[in-house]
Amino acid sequence: MTVRVGTYNLHGLRDSLPALTRVMAAARADVLCVQEAPRFGRWRARRAALAAAAGLAVATPDRAGGVAVLVGRRARVLHAESHRLRAFLGLERRALAVAVVQAEGARLAVGSLHLDLSDPARMHHAAEAVALMEGVAARHGAVVLLAGDVNEHPHRPAWRYLAGRLADCHAAAPEGDGLTFPAARPSARIDGVFAARGTHVVSCGGVDASIADLTGASDHLPVVAELRVGH
Numbered sequence: 001m002t003v004r005v006g007t008y009n010l011h012g013l014r015d016s017l018p019a020l021t022r023v024m025a026a027a028r029a030d031v032l033c034v035q036e037a038p039r040f041g042r043w044r045a046r047r048a049a050l051a052a053a054a055g056l057a058v059a060t061p062d063r064a065g066g067v068a069v070l071v072g073r074r075a076r077v078l079h080a081e082s083h084r085l086r087a088f089l090g091l092e093r094r095a096l097a098v099a100v101v102q103a104e105g106a107r108l109a110v111g112s113l114h115l116d117l118s119d120p121a122r123m124h125h126a127a128e129a130v131a132l133m134e135g136v137a138a139r140h141g142a143v144v145l146l147a148g149d150v151n152e153h154p155h156r157p158a159w160r161y162l163a164g165r166l167a168d169c170h171a172a173a174p175e176g177d178g179l180t181f182p183a184a185r186p187s188a189r190i191d192g193v194f195a196a197r198g199t200h201v202v203s204c205g206g207v208d209a210s211i212a213d214l215t216g217a218s219d220h221l222p223v224v225a226e227l228r229v230g231h
Contacts, residue, residue: 001104002202002226003074004028007112007147007191009035009220012066013050019216024054024070026209027224030103032056032070033112033147033193039063060112065095067112067148075103079140085128088121096129100140106229109137113148115158122151126158130165137196143229147193149220154189166194167201169225175205180221183214193225200228 006029010020013036024032038046043063051058056070062082071077079100087093097112111133115122129146137144146166150159154168163171170178170192179186193204204225207214214221 001229003030003103003106003108003229004224004226005031005108005110005145005147005193006222006224007033007035007149007193008222009114009149009191009218010037011218011220012036013038013046015218016216017050019213020218021050021053022213023207023209023217023222024056027207027222029056029224030072030075031099031101031108031110031145033110034068034070035112035114035149036066037068039066059099059101060097062095062097065093065097065114067095067097067114069097069099069110069112071099071101075101077101078107081136083132085125088116088118091116091118091121094121094125096132098133098136100136100142104229107140107142109133109140109142109144111146113146115149115151117151119157122158123161126161130162143199144196145193147223149191151190159192162192162194167197167199169193169195169201169204170223172201173203175203178205178223180223182219183217183221186221191220191223193223195225195227202226202228
């Protein structure tokens with residue numbers, strides 16, 4: 001059995017909402033980590049409406065950092081929490097949204113993360129997020145999955161740290177070139193899905209949606225990993 005886990009920077013819902021919901025639905029994700037989700041002005045209702053339009057539900061309760069975990073019908077939420085990451089003077093406050101879900105017989109601790117453009121903050125928050133995820137996974141007997149907008153290339157320190165502690169799913173089983181930004185003319189892979197080592201990655205790539213929708217929905221492209229779980 002397989003589980004589909006994805007990540008998608010929603011660009012603050014500043015683009016075409018119909019296109020965005022179509023792309024999110026096309027991802028067919030059991031768990032979707034999102035960044036730049038609504039966090040002001042009726043943010044709960046806006047998140048819920050967006051998720052429902054794509055056939056998903058919001059699993060995490062907090063608005064911190066604009067990150068959230070959404071789940072599909074095959075995933076049952078067992079626990080959810082949010083962590084504000086260390087503050088850096090003059091920089092946006094970052095956060096980690098975590099949901100522990102049961103899907104296809106597997107218990108997964110899934111974290112959504114949006115790292116900073118600042119090198120020191122990005123590196124610190126990557127390490128902080130991994131430590132938090134390992135703690136959640138240990139408490140709930142779950143497998144760690146961490147996904148999000150890393151805001152740097154795979155050869156840079158924060159990405160290398162994540163890929164050292166977890167498996168970079170696209171590197172493990174690439175489907176397509178993996179480029180995610182900018183959506184209109186992608187030239188960089190800055191969004192990724194990372195899974196606990198030992199997880200069998202079946203494939204990791206983009207979403208089967210129209211070019212018009214992919215470029216009209218956000219300035220990022222989504223990433224979806226298909227993982228084999230259970231026995």
